[in-house]
Amino acid sequence: MNDITIRQAKPDDAADLNRALGQLSADMGDEHRASDADIVRFCFGPAPVFQALLAEAADGSIVGVAAYSPFFSTVSGSVGIYVSDLWVAEQTRGQRLGQRLLAAVREAGMEAWDAGFIRLNVYHDNPKALAFYERLGFVHYSETQYMTLAGTAYDALGEQA
Numbered sequence: 001m002n003d004i005t006i007r008q009a010k011p012d013d014a015a016d017l018n019r020a021l022g023q024l025s026a027d028m029g030d031e032h033r034a035s036d037a038d039i040v041r042f043c044f045g046p047a048p049v050f051q052a053l054l055a056e057a058a059d060g061s062i063v064g065v066a067a068y069s070p071f072f073s074t075v076s077g078s079v080g081i082y083v084s085d086l087w088v089a090e091q092t093r094g095q096r097l098g099q100r101l102l103a104a105v106r107e108a109g110m111e112a113w114d115a116g117f118i119r120l121n122v123y124h125d126n127p128k129a130l131a132f133y134e135r136l137g138f139v140h141y142s143e144t145q146y147m148t149l150a151g152t153a154y155d156a157l158g159e160q161a
């Protein structure tokens with residue numbers, strides 16, 4: 001485990017980063033529509049919208065990833081870090097790499113934005129991940145719910161502008 005290094009993803013890593021994110025999608029049973037070009041544009045382009053940390057084994061293989069973005073909360077008066085993706089390769093799970101990745105996200109977020117908390121979403125049918133987050137102290141806020149505007153409803157809103 002100690003020979004696994006966590007580092008910031010750089011433009012050269014775009015394909016490896018997308019492969020790791022694709023593994024997460026596959027493990028979750030989700031579609032994975034992001035192309036390598038999307039990763040280049042949205043992680044490393046002129047107006048990046050997320051950053052990523054990679055966990056690299058001694059042989060250079062990628063065994064973990066965390067993708068994250070900042071947001072500002074007026075309620076807390078501080079920046080939160082939204083972790084959009086967290087994944088550890090199956091053979092490496094249960095060795096605290098997920099915890100190390102989140103600790104590295106926290107460090108990076110504090111350094112870049114003086115971030116004060118982490119937020120993420122987890123599927124109801126992912127009890128192992130839920131247990132992992134709860135062990136770290138993540139709390140579920142039942143008074144809020146995740147809402148998305150997409151597809152024709154998203155387009156229709158544009159017609160109101």
Ligand SMILES: CC(C)(COP(=O)(O)OP(=O)(O)OC[C@H]1O[C@@H](n2cnc3c(N)ncnc32)[C@H](O)[C@@H]1OP(=O)(O)O)[C@@H](O)C(=O)NCCC(=O)NCCS
Binds near residue numbers: 027092097122131
């Ligand atoms: C959830 C995940 C990121 C945790 O990373 P990890 O390196 O295995 O986690 P850690 O070693 O730091 O912590 C282990 C804890 O995670 C939980 N866990 C989740 N999935 C696990 C797995 N497949 N194997 C072992 N532990 C797992 C257990 O509660 C375990 O707690 P314990 O050691 O007290 O039994 C990782 O298991 C993973 O990538 N799972 C598949 C993808 C996923 O669910 N991502 C989160 C989406 S919201």
